[in-house]
Amino acid sequence: MNSVTAWKVLxxxxxxxxxxxxxxxxxxxxxxxxKSGCLLCSQIHVCSVNTCKNIVQTTDSTVCEITGFCxxxxxxxxxxxxxxxxxxxxxxxxxxxxxxxxIYDDIDTYVHExxxxxxxxxxxxxxxxxxxxxxxxxxxxxxTAGKVDAIDMIQAALQYTQEKKLYKSxxxxxxxxIAVLCCQQLRSTIPICNMYLKMHIKRCDMRAVVFGxxxxxxxxxxxxxxxxxxxxxxxxxxxxxxxxxxxxFDFKSKNITDIENRFKFHLxxxxxxxxxxxxxxxxx
Numbered sequence: 001m002n003s004v005t006a007w008k009v010l011x012x013x014x015x016x017x018x019x020x021x022x023x024x025x026x027x028x029x030x031x032x033x034x035k036s037g038c039l040l041c042s043q044i045h046v047c048s049v050n051t052c053k054n055i056v057q058t059t060d061s062t063v064c065e066i067t068g069f070c071x072x073x074x075x076x077x078x079x080x081x082x083x084x085x086x087x088x089x090x091x092x093x094x095x096x097x098x099x100x101x102x103i104y105d106d107i108d109t110y111v112h113e114x115x116x117x118x119x120x121x122x123x124x125x126x127x128x129x130x131x132x133x134x135x136x137x138x139x140x141x142x143x144t145a146g147k148v149d150a151i152d153m154i155q156a157a158l159q160y161t162q163e164k165k166l167y168k169s170x171x172x173x174x175x176x177x178i179a180v181l182c183c184q185q186l187r188s189t190i191p192i193c194n195m196y197l198k199m200h201i202k203r204c205d206m207r208a209v210v211f212g213x214x215x216x217x218x219x220x221x222x223x224x225x226x227x228x229x230x231x232x233x234x235x236x237x238x239x240x241x242x243x244x245x246x247x248x249f250d251f252k253s254k255n256i257t258d259i260e261n262r263f264k265f266h267l268x269x270x271x272x273x274x275x276x277x278x279x280x281x282x283x284x
Contacts, residue, residue, distance in 0.1 A: 003188065004044055007031045016041040030279045033191040034069045047071050068195070103203050104187055110210040111182045114249070115175045115238055123240040123248045124170045131167040166237055178234045182214055188279070189213065189229060196278050197266040211251055212259025215239060221260075223267055226275050 007029075016024060018041050026038035026045075034047040045051070047069040054065040062072040114120060142152075190209065193199040201209055213229065218239065220231030242253040270278075 002184070003032045004035060004037070007037050008042055011037070011039060012042070014038075014040060014042045018043050028066050030067060030277055032188055032279060033195065034064075034067060036067045070195070103206065104191065106203065106206045107186045107190065107210055108183050110207045111179050111186065111214065114211060114214060114240075115179045115182070116172070119248045120175075120240070121170050123244050127241060127244065128167045128169065131163070164236060165241075168237060174234075175238055178232065178238055181232055182217070182235070185217070185230060185232070186210060186213060192278055193263070193266065196274075197270070199262065199266050208251070208255050209259060211245075211249070212256045213263075215242070215256045216260055216263070221263070223264075224272050224275070226272065226280050228267060228275065228280050229263070 011029075020041055021038075021043045024040060026043055027040055028036040028045065029039050031037050031044075036045045037043065038045075045066050047064045047067055049062075049071050052062075052064040052066070052071050055071065056063045056065055063070050190201060190206075190213075194201055214235060216229055217232045218235045220227060221229040240248065242256065245251045245253050267275075
């Protein structure tokens with residue numbers, strides 16, 4: 001279910017039909033970084049240079065009034081100063097959309113690295129082996145201590161490990177479906193962080209941000225009872241243990257805490273109304 005379908009299910013029924021779009025003034029609510037929906041007729045607005053009618057021209061960009069999405073950037077700003085200096089190079093307007101899209105395309109690369117790469121397969125196998133060894137050793141100690149009931153020994157061993165993770169075998173199909181969910185969510189969350197929270201995530205930082213947010217999505221993040229980062233519970237079973245991140249992915253586990261602190265730091269002064277405007281909704 002994509003963001004538009006989920007929004008329509010959440011907001012239905014609507015007072016008017018989409019055919020009545022020309023007979024009323026739409027009341028827009030933000031759905032995604034570049035999408036909004038009318039609360040009256042369910043009309044969907046998707047931002048692009050061709051579809052945005054209500055736009056505002058700033059000194060360095062063209063912004064949609066409905067979503068606040070920047071539909072075009074320009075490296076050449078028309079200011080009083082620019083009229084007094086010599087202009088070098090091309091006088092054409094440069095659009096930054098392609099570059100931004102390339103940065104966000106890296107999200108898919110890093111999600112697949114953490115869930116579907118050779119390192120992910122290897123660490124999954126190693127963790128399953130270590131878990132079996134831990135269970136076996138505890139059962140062996142119980143047997144040595146004189147316990148004879150096999151079921152009791154197995155139950156005691158499972159309680160001893162106190163693991164929520166089941167250490168299942170590597171399921172490629174299941175992991176691909178989870179990767180799709182993660183990519184969809186992060187392609188929404190990270191642009192919002194860049195645009196509204198002014199986190200200024202650089203391309204060189206994208207891997208750490210993606211890895212950190214994926215680990216945070218094991219339980220999700222809620223502020224003011226508003227879900228700002230949803231929980232994808234399947235990640236609890238699929239992500240490697242944090243103790244193995246440095247060895248297999250060259251990623252320090254402390255970076256997860258750093259990303260969480262950075263994320264919450266930029267949200268600390270955001271009001272409930274602003275969170276709704278950014279597309280965040282009440283947790284259920």
